[in-house]
Amino acid sequence: MNYILHILIMIEIYIILALSLNLLLGLTGLFSLAHAAFYGSGAYICTLLMMKLGLNYFAALSVAVAGTMLLAIIVSLPSLRLKGDYFILATLAFQICIFSILYNWIPVTRGPYGIPGIPSPGLFGFEISEIWQFFIFGLFFSVLVMYISGKLYSSPFGRVLKSIRDNELAVLAMGKDITKFKVVAFVIAGGIAAIAGTLFAVYVSYIDPTSFTLDESIFIVTIIVIGGTGNLKGPIAGAFLLLIIPELLRFLRIPDTVAPNIRQMLYGILLIIIIRFRSRGMLGEYEYE
Amino acid sequence: MLMQFIFNGLCAGSLFAIMALGFSIIYSVGKVFHFAHGAVYTSAVYLLFLFNVSLKINLLGSLLLALGFAVFMGIIMDYFFYQPLSARKSYSTAGILTSLGIYIFIINLIALIFGNETKILRPGIEKTFQMGTVILTQIQLFQILTFAVFLAITVLALKFTKYGHSIRAVSENEKLAKALGFDIKKIRYIAFGYGSFLAGVAACLAGLDVGIDPHIGLTAVLTAAVAMIVGGIGIIPAAAFGGILIGLIQNLAVWQISARWQSAITFFILLIILIFRPQGIIAGKKRMEEL
Numbered sequence: 028m029n030y031i032l033h034i035l036i037m038i039e040i041y042i043i044l045a046l047s048l049n050l051l052l053g054l055t056g057l058f059s060l061a062h063a064a065f066y067g068s069g070a071y072i073c074t075l076l077m078m079k080l081g082l083n084y085f086a087a088l089s090v091a092v093a094g095t096m097l098l099a100i101i102v103s104l105p106s107l108r109l110k111g112d113y114f115i116l117a118t119l120a121f122q123i124c125i126f127s128i129l130y131n132w133i134p135v136t137r138g139p140y141g142i143p144g145i146p147s148p149g150l151f152g153f154e155i156s157e158i159w160q161f162f163i164f165g166l167f168f169s170v171l172v173m174y175i176s177g178k179l180y181s182s183p184f185g186r187v188l189k190s191i192r193d194n195e196l197a198v199l200a201m202g203k204d205i206t207k208f209k210v211v212a213f214v215i216a217g218g219i220a221a222i223a224g225t226l227f228a229v230y231v232s233y234i235d236p237t238s239f240t241l242d243e244s245i246f247i248v249t250i251i252v253i254g255g256t257g258n259l260k261g262p263i264a265g266a267f268l269l270l271i272i273p274e275l276l277r278f279l280r281i282p283d284t285v286a287p288n289i290r291q292m293l294y295g296i297l298l299i300i301i302i303r304f305r306s307r308g309m310l311g312e313y314e315y316e
Numbered sequence: 317m318l319m320q321f322i323f324n325g326l327c328a329g330s331l332f333a334i335m336a337l338g339f340s341i342i343y344s345v346g347k348v349f350h351f352a353h354g355a356v357y358t359s360a361v362y363l364l365f366l367f368n369v370s371l372k373i374n375l376l377g378s379l380l381l382a383l384g385f386a387v388f389m390g391i392i393m394d395y396f397f398y399q400p401l402s403a404r405k406s407y408s409t410a411g412i413l414t415s416l417g418i419y420i421f422i423i424n425l426i427a428l429i430f431g432n433e434t435k436i437l438r439p440g441i442e443k444t445f446q447m448g449t450v451i452l453t454q455i456q457l458f459q460i461l462t463f464a465v466f467l468a469i470t471v472l473a474l475k476f477t478k479y480g481h482s483i484r485a486v487s488e489n490e491k492l493a494k495a496l497g498f499d500i501k502k503i504r505y506i507a508f509g510y511g512s513f514l515a516g517v518a519a520c521l522a523g524l525d526v527g528i529d530p531h532i533g534l535t536a537v538l539t540a541a542v543a544m545i546v547g548g549i550g551i552i553p554a555a556a557f558g559g560i561l562i563g564l565i566q567n568l569a570v571w572q573i574s575a576r577w578q579s580a581i582t583f584f585i586l587l588i589i590l591i592f593r594p595q596g597i598i599a600g601k602k603r604m605e606e607l
Contacts, residue, residue: 058408058409058412105587105590105591108591108594109590109594111408112349112408112412113545113590113594115349115408115412116349116541116542116545116586116590117586117587117590119538119583120542120583120584120586120587120590121583121587123538123579123580123582123583124580124583124584124587127576127577127579127580128580130576131574131576131577131580241534245416245420248413248416249416252413285428287424288424288425288427288428289424289428291420291421291423291424292420292421292424292425292428294417294420295416295417295418295419295420295421295422295424296417296421297417298413298414298416298417298420299397299414299417299418299421302401302410302413302414302417303397303400303401303414306410315409315410315413
């Protein structure tokens with residue numbers, strides 16, 4: 028039972044990340060490889076505030092979200108002047124710089140040693156420590172993010188983002204300030220990814236920089252590309268599928284030494300096949316150019 | 317001390333530059349951000365390990381086999397994966413995602429076969445040369461020489477041979493080249509084949525110098541991409557200049573700051589270039605919006 032709950036909690040966290048990236052890749056057409064950086068920034072800011080200043084989870088969460096939004100502005104401004112491959116490379120550069128800071132700024136982040144013993148979140152004197160409590164806690168946040176995302180996709184703001192994705196020049200000709208819309212999309216996506224980071228930190232109660240690498244960014248991209256982008260159900264389906272695959276491999280009795288490699292190979296094949304034969308993913312609505 | 321770091325930078329830069337030349341040729345002709353170039357790199361050096369260390373074939377024979385296989389890989393990647401996308405008029409995002417998929421698959425296949433731990437191709441101590449205050453190993457000298465040879469071959473081939481002209485024509489305007497009767501497919505195969513050959517050369521030279529693990533290809537291909545942009549897109553040899561420059565800056569950074577910040581510095585340079593001079597240091601004729 029605990030095993031199933033653990034998988035479900037991880038799925039909740041990845042649904043939040045997938046919906047957050049969907050706002051960029053699926054809605055606005057911005058292919059960002061910096062998502063693990065936002066995820067990590069949320070996790071680290073929240074952890075440091077809880078452990079060094081003794082803030083409670085919700086105060087730390089708010090600051091982590093705000094701080095990551097600020098980071099998202101910094102990432103978005105230079106990136107947004109660029110197009111296509113240049114844009115992707117700029118986000119990749121930010122991902123590697125931020126990972127490098129987490130890994131090398133040892134006095135603050137403890138670098139490769141990681142931060143153990145992150146306290147459980149408290150809520151009006153009630154402490155969330157059992158695994159089923161975490162499940163409900165995560166469920167609350169993932170449903171909240173789903174609700175906000177759903178509202179956002181059908182709002183006028185969301186429709187402008189979709190039209191930027193489909194025809195940027197037309198939106199420009201309508202007199203919309205494209206840069207402003209893209210920056211706001213980036214900021215919201217960064218804030219949502221930070222929520223996932225704080226959940227991950229308090230749930231696992233240990234963080235180190237290896238959870239927030241470029242590979243992690245690529246994994247989040249893989250989730251929404253395979254699941255599909257541009258709507259709610261695609262990213263959610265992707266998160267379920269890609270987190271359940273490793274567990275299925277376990278039931279096939281593939282030894283633990285080779286399982287991670289076989290899992291990654293499956294992801295790679297899925298990515299190639301999806302792009303080639305069904306480029307809007309399993310349940311998505313946007314086809315990549 | 318300074319001279320030593322400059323020489324180390326030149327050696328490291330030579331490898332980046334060879335890799336970047338290949339990446340740049342493929343990018344100009346194939347119009348695809350070829351992440352899987354890193355997988356070709358890793359495959360070449362692991363094949364060299366397989367032939368030379370495991371199967372005990374002599375070094376020259378193993379090198380030729382590994383390089384031949386790299387060329388083959390480049391061409392089949394184009395044939396099976398990129399050409400169908402190109403025929404569908406899918407570019408940037410679909411290409412990069414496919415390329416990521418290929419990269420992830422091959423790297424994990426290699427890790428599955430050979431294991432994740434670091435392997436050494438040539439144990440033992442390298443012969444060294446002393447030039448004034450600078451100490452160089454045999455393989456380092458060989459790296460610089462190989463780079464000089466391949467830079468010369470590439471530049472001369474692009475300038476004076478028929479295929480070189482075709483590559484430049486396709487990279488400047490593919491539609492026009494097609495209308496003028498160029499065989500686009502053949503030129504793509506040449507570009508992917510030669511580019512992957514260069515990746516193999518860089519990989520084998522690196523593998524003979526330091527240890528190898530399945531993940532070395534990612535750093536190699538990302539550095540090559542940075543070198544291409546820093547140098548300037550549109551002029552293929554500019555990528556070599558970018559590679560040398562990054563090698564020098566990285567090694568001076570190791571000297572002045574710390575080796576730990578090496579990758580951050582590489583990408584910081586990229587950000588600075590992207591913000592202030594997106595067309596690259598040796599500016600191409602095209603502006604970035606036209607690419």
